[in-house]
Amino acid sequence: MSGFRYGFRMLVREPAFTLTAAIVLALGIGATTAIFTLVHNLLLEPLPYPDSGRLIWISGTPPKMASGSSGLVGQDFTEIRNRSHSFEKVAGIIAGAWIVSGDGDAETIQGGRVSPGFFETLGVMPALGRVFLPDEHRLGHEMEVVFSHRYWQRHFRGDPAILGRRVTLDGIPYEVVGIAPAGFPMEADYDMWAPLQLDSSYVTARRSRQVRAFGRLKPGVTVEQAKAEANAFAADFDKRFFNDKGYAITLTTFLDRAVGGVRRSLWIFAAAVGCLLLIACSNVASLLLARGAARVREMALRAAIGASRAAMIRQMLIESGTLALIGGALGLPLAIAGVRLLIRYDPRALPRASEIHMDATVLLFAVAISVITGMIFGIVPALRATRVSLTDALKDGGHGGSSGRAGNRFRSTLVIVEVALGVVLTATAGLLARSLQALNSIDPGYRVRNVLTLQVAAMGPKYRDLEECRKFYQQLLRTVLDMPGVESAAATNWLPLKSDRNWAGVWPDTQPARTEETKVLLDNRVIAPGYFHAMGIPVLAGRDFDWTDRPDTPKAMIVNDVFAREFFPNGNAVGHQVAMDVGGAPMVFEVVGVAGSFRELSLSEPPRREVFTAYTQTTIAGQTLVVRTLDDPASHVGAIRAAIGKLDPNVPIYQVRTMQEQVDQSLAQQRLRGMLLTTFSIVAL
Structure with a gap:
């Protein structure tokens, strides 16, 4: 503890140095922690389903399709559901819209018709009531509905007596049999679910690729094994229905589907803040080298009265670590503010934006990165400051002699590293800015204004x-x-x-x-x-x-x-x-x-x-x-x-927006990338 007290006193005695170094570190550690918060919540944290890593989307790509993939034909979905050996359960949903009428103004809500086992496959059970029974998936059966928790709270004010009541949807009465749990991820896209009749034309005909299918892998089955089975299904369907023209089935994990569009951007951000943190470390290391040169005589006197070099290095690393923790403490509020600003900047650019938060893992990361940063920028100055003997220190007037000249060479190296990293950040930001400018200048083929x-x-x-x-x-x-x-x-x-x-x-x-x-x-x-x-x-x-x-x-x-x-x-x-x-x-x-x-x-x-x-x-x-x-x-x-x-x-009318807003939404992720990298490059400079 005496080493920490002494190190803290030394930092207090030099407020200009301490404040400058702490601010530099706060910027680097704060930016790194903010980006780690995004990476942790979006890429590393599983989706809020039980054992979500086993949930896989199943998409079809017909031959000659211009690009992308689509849902499955009902017949193909049924065959995969009945014949698959890789999936424990397979379910599907056909998205649609319903008009809710009867209480006040009519409104349109998004929903889906779901196959048997839809909620069970996801591992989600209702907060109130029940899910659909097998008989309710037959044509001619009375209609039932499960509402999202969000819609239940908004439209029915959280009234539990809604169970068993009938609600008019598209002019047809539906019995409310359940309320989905709060936080059910699919309520971001759907407010209600109704049974999909397996004997309806949606499922029996081949003319429509509307079924958005997914499955839960059996325990021990890998995605690669499931892909091999999917390829076999695709080859069978291709031969029977497409004359061997290249029909394909694509499997995508739920996490990849949720964040696939932003995954590359997040790793680019992580690399960028890594450069920014290295620049911060180089800056503080340069400051510590200059400070260490002024403390050569102090270190020489310590050595003369019996202090070992290891003890002196430990003391200087304690000071570096304390400085880094101060920087981390200042950087944490910056990280919190930065994450909030990123979400508010354009929530459309970040999937799962409502789930982004700072938890114990992020706090531990902030502490760990502070300690590691302290070691990175503190070790070389500590080694150099403790290398000079008392005789050399007295001879050179406390400036370190040849050690000082070596320190100058090392500081020059640090400057080169800082400039190189700054150039990389600035060049990357410039390329993204040019790419975004090119997209903005593209003629889409239609007029956006007004x-x-x-x-x-x-x-x-x-x-x-x-x-x-x-x-x-x-x-x-x-x-x-x-x-x-x-x-x-x-x-x-x-x-x-x-x-x-x-x-x-x-x-x-x-x-x-x-x-x-x-x-x-x-x-x-x-x-x-x-x-x-x-x-x-x-x-x-x-x-x-x-x-x-x-x-x-x-x-x-x-x-x-x-x-x-x-x-x-x-x-x-x-x-x-x-x-x-x-x-x-x-x-x-x-x-x-x-x-x-x-x-x-x-x-x-x-x-x-x-x-x-x-x-x-x-x-x-x-x-x-x-x-x-x-x-x-x-x-x-x-x-x-x-x-x-x-x-x-x-x-009812809904989704009221201008065409300019549609274009802005399509460019949201590119603009977020450009804004962040430009900010990092400015901070680096």
């Missing part, structure tokens, strides 16, 4: 009549178009830069035959007349859709220029026919126009082939309105909401 988007859910018994559905949207769009300040308005089943996909298989008339081998898989976007104008997408040839395109008129299709160039001579597609696989039978469309291509999933991916079909001929109940305005689009939300309420008060 575009409002909002999802409208015309569902329920009334809108099962497709003519009623069409009339509602046509009247709504005409009402919106008549509003002051509105330039154009249309509707689509999904927007660019969204993960939603609507796959279709088509045969251009330039193909030799309509077989599975010649089928082209691509995106099919259902749009209302005026969509291209509202989005600022040029129609390069032919015409746009019109309200006169009706179910009883010839089927019309618009293709993008990527599709036109690939399948038609000189890109002249207008007038050609394209057959689409609809329920296993080809439906023939005439190409009436060619539209400009645009970036769909992200700004970094080039445009892909795509076809557009007319909403007026293939009605979809849930639509996203796209409204181009002459002024601030947000100022029109109230008027549009009122117009919808006047047409039908039971039709």
Whole structure:
């Protein structure tokens, strides 16, 4: 203890040195602790499911798919569920949206139809009530629902008497049988779950890849073993349904699916703060070398009166460690503030943001990194300061002589290291800034400014009549178009830069035959007349859709220029026919126009082939309105909401945002990377 007291007194006697070194260390240790908090919570901590490492997502990738993967066909899901030897249980969910009505204003909530064993596979049981019984997964059975804990608290005020009551969803009464536990991870995406009838067309047909499947590995089975079995399933399905064209099944752990997009960024951040911490250590080591040179005579006198060199080194390391702990104590509040700022900067850039917190592991890391840092920057100055004899110290006036010259050489080396690390950080930040600037300058193929988007859910018994559905949207769009300040308005089943996909298989008339081998898989976007104008997408040839395109008129299709160039001579597609696989039978469309291509999933991916079909001929109940305005689009939300309420008060709107916000969300992770690395490089300099 005497060594600690003496070391503390020595630091107090030199406040300028102590304060400077502590601030430098606080910045390095604080940044390192903040990034470790993210790495620990997002990459190292398991997901809040029992034995979550055994939970695996199962995705299908059909041949000729442009990119990415999709859900499973119901038949494939059923076969894997019944025949797999790698998984203890396999379950699935088909996502959807429901309108809740009956108590006040109608609202739309996200939910899913789930297979038997859904909650059991996840290892999650309800906080109240029960999960679904096997008989409840048959067509004709009365409807049941399990609500999320969050929705139960918000909509039903946490009333336990809700169990057994009936709630109207899409005009159909559902009995509430359970409430999911608080903190159930899937409540981030879903507010309710209903049984998936295994004998419904969702499961028995091959036309839709909607089942998001997952399984729990059997104890002792590795992911690699499960992948080998998945490859065997894929080869079987490929031979039976795709004529050996390359169907694949992909397995992804739950953790990788949750954080896969940010994993690389976090390791980049970890490397960056490692450089920053080394720069801090180099700075403090330089300060300690200068301080040690001034203490050469003190060390020589200690040696002369019998102090061993080991004891003197230990004393100086105690001082270094004390200094590092002071820096760590100052850095911890900086780390806490830094983590909060990162989450507030843009929560969309960090998955599992609500789970990020500092716990005992993070505190232990902060202490450990402080001690290690103290050893790193303290050992060389301690060795050099204790090397000089009393005779040399008196001869050189206490400046260390040749030891001082060696110290100067070492300080020069430290400066070179600091500059090199600073250059690495600055160059990396510069490259990311240029990459982000390049993404910002990319023409996405549509105009972003002054575009409002909002999802409208015309569902329920009334809108099962497709003519009623069409009339509602046509009247709504005409009402919106008549509003002051509105330039154009249309509707689509999904927007660019969204993960939603609507796959279709088509045969251009330039193909030799309509077989599975010649089928082209691509995106099919259902749009209302005026969509291209509202989005600022040029129609390069032919015409746009019109309200006169009706179910009883010839089927019309618009293709993008990527599709036109690939399948038609000189890109002249207008007038050609394209057959689409609809329920296993080809439906023939005439190409009436060619539209400009645009970036769909992200700004970094080039445009892909795509076809557009007319909403007026293939009605979809849930639509996203796209409204181009002459002024601030947000100022029109109230008027549009009122117009919808006047047409039908039971039709809710949700996910109201501008197209600029959609673009900002797609760039959230890149901007976070650029901001952090720029900050680190500034601190390093």
